Amino acid sequence: MLNIMEVHETNQMIEQEKLDVRTITMGINLMDCARADVDETCEAIYGKIVRYAKDLVATGESIERDFGIPIVNKRITVTPIALVGAACCTTTGDFVKIAHALDRAAKTVGVDLIGGYSALVSKSMTPAEELLIRSLPQALSETDIVCSSVNVGSTKTGIDMNAVAMLGHIIKEIAESTADNDSYGCVKFVAFCNAPDDNPFMAGGFHGVTEGDAVVNVGVSGPGVVSRALDAAEGKDFEFLCETIKRTAFKITRVGQLVAQEASKRLGVPFGIIDLSLAPTPAVGDSVGEVLEKMGLAQVGGPGTTAALAMLNDQVKKGGIMASSYVGGLSGAFIPVSEDKNMIDAAESGCLTIEKLEAMTCVCSVGLDMIAIPGDTPASTISGIIADESAIGMVNQKTTAVRIIPVIGKTVGEMANFGGLMGYAPIMPVNQSDCSAFVNRGGRIPAPIHSFKN
Template identity: 80%
Template sequence: MLNIMEVHETNHMIEQEKLDVRTITLGISLLDCVCDDVDTLCSNIYDKITTYAKDLVATGEAIEREYGIPIVNKRISVTPISLVGARACKTSEDFVKIIHTLDKAAAEVGVNFLGGYSALVGKSMTPAEELLIKSIPQALAETERVCSSVNVGSTKTGINMDAVKLMGEVVRATAEATADNDSLGCAKLVVFCNAPDDNPFMAGAFHGVTEGDAVINVGVSGPGVVKTAIESARGENFEVLCETIKKTAFKITRVGQLVAQEASRRMGIPFGIIDLSLAPTPAVGDSVGEILEEIGLEQVGAPGTTAALAMLNDQVKKGGVMASSYVGGLSGAFIPVSEDKNMIDAATSGCLTIEKLEAMTCVCSVGLDMIAIPGDTTAATISGIIADEAAIGMVNQKTTAVRVIPVIGKGVGETAEFGGLLGYAPIMPVNPKSCEAFISRGGRIPAPIHSFKN
């Protein structure tokens, strides 16, 4: 438990430095809902979610009141729906019925988002998985709270290029289906390589098949706390800087551990992991980009950005693992452009490009995140971006992801507005040269040689 000094420090971090618990995510297995009839399946899903999650929001709010710790989101993740619906769903429309059920259940229990409209197709696709993937544009256009993810590769299996090609087309179709809202549907869709089973953050959260019947995972954030801490290390060498970041990450993670233990105890559901990810918001003073600039960059994207981010990511993880027995998910530093004020400014000025962001994803905790691109970007180009990012994850044995938003009707120099934590983003240019012949080859890129460690 926290001691009195930690309580005082925590109060200061909350009041002055924008510390928050970004999410309590309740993972729920839906495997016992499986049946032959889609309507019965939907009824089973609705009943289980609304039973297990009925007290989630109230529990989070009670912890907020009692401890004074802001908990921004209460969320649910479920078993990948491609698995749950495989037996009952014969058409894409059957899967759309399920997502409407998920959306209704999420609204009933009052959560912000529900993740798990997902398929894991890193090696190949079953007919049911392909049906779900093809239903995504309609599914996300017709629902509000449900998020979707597709895993297209891993270090062990290689990259499923058939799935990569299909996902480029799906991202494009999702943008068109939500064109009247700056293609917002794409903000609820992420394409992974090496997706983790226990990620509490959206849009990529799902309840992995290695998990139990239910679990509480907590995601903590605190870019403002880290930035304030390292202000005291201006002019100091890297040893001092790294120690400062580690100690701060430890304190932030302790707050998450407290919230997770309390939520677990009150709901009678096992505690899973703490995800210590520096997840920014568009608010001033809550930016990963600002941390990198405080470290010594004139602006994010300048030479040295990748090295600074690598150091930050590593020290955050080192500090976090000492504060909790179970650190997991995607712990590290997120770099979502639309959700980070300093990233937005750097992209607007041209200092930060997609190519530089891709280099940064080699050392951060996820990938190309919340990046708005021109609305006329082709499906093949989107697939090429996905393939590049998946290759980084596959070769480097890390999770990578792509959440790009081709904003229909807008081009470079214009701005897309997403609202809330999703923020706003300048439309960033993409390389206009075609990769269609490469994407159209089909098949699978083999796993790298270092994957054979059995």
């Protein structure tokens, strides 16, 4: 339990330093909803989600009132829909029906987002998985709060380049289908390598097949808290800097642990994991980029940025695992360009480039996130970026992801506005060199030699 000193510190972090619990996410297994008929499957999916999650939002709000801890989002993840719909979906339209059922159920219970309109194709695609992927432009443009992910690679299996090549075109189609809203549909889609089964964050969250029937996962946030703590570390050595970050991460995680345990008890659903990820917002003072700059960088993206991010990520994890026995999800530091004020500024000035962001993803917890690029970027270039990022994850045995938005009708120097927590982003330039001959070879990039550890 929190002692009185921790309560005082927590109040200060909430009131002055923008501490919040970013999300309570309920994961729900939908495998028992599979039927031979797609309409019956949709009915079963809707019924189970509403039955399990009917009290999720009210519970989150009651915890906020009782403990004074802001809980920004209440979300749901479900079993990858490519698996659930495999028995009944014979067309892309069938899968779109399930997307609408997810959207209706999520709106009925009042959550912010629902994730799991997903496929796991790290080695190859089944016919159902290919259909789901091809349905994405229609599904994401016709629904409001459904999020999707496709896992295209893993350290154990390699990278499915057929899926990667297809996704370049699919992402362009999603962008075009939502062109009237700065291609917002792409905000709801992410391509993964080594996707975790228990990620509470969107757009990549889904309820993995290794999970139980239902679970509560919590994602904490606190870049503002870390940033404020680093004021005391100005001019100090790296040991002091690391200790400051580690101790702060411990306090942040303790808050998440308290909320997770209370939500689990009130909902009667097992507690799963705490995701330690520092998740920024566009608000001033709630920025991972600001944390990196307080370490001594003139601007994020300059020399030293990758080293600073590596240290931040490591110390956040070291502090967090002392506060909770069940740490999972992604856990580390997010670097979404559009959701981080200092990242936005650095991208606008040209100090932060896509190539530098790629280097940073080698040491952070996710990948290329919320990056706006010109709408006329070739599909093969998008596929090449996904392949590069997947290779980093595959070789380094870590999760990497790509959430990239080719904003139709806009070019370098213009701004895309996604609203709310999704923020806004300058359109960043991409390398113009053609990689289509590489992307379109077909087949699979094999797993690295160090994957064979059985």
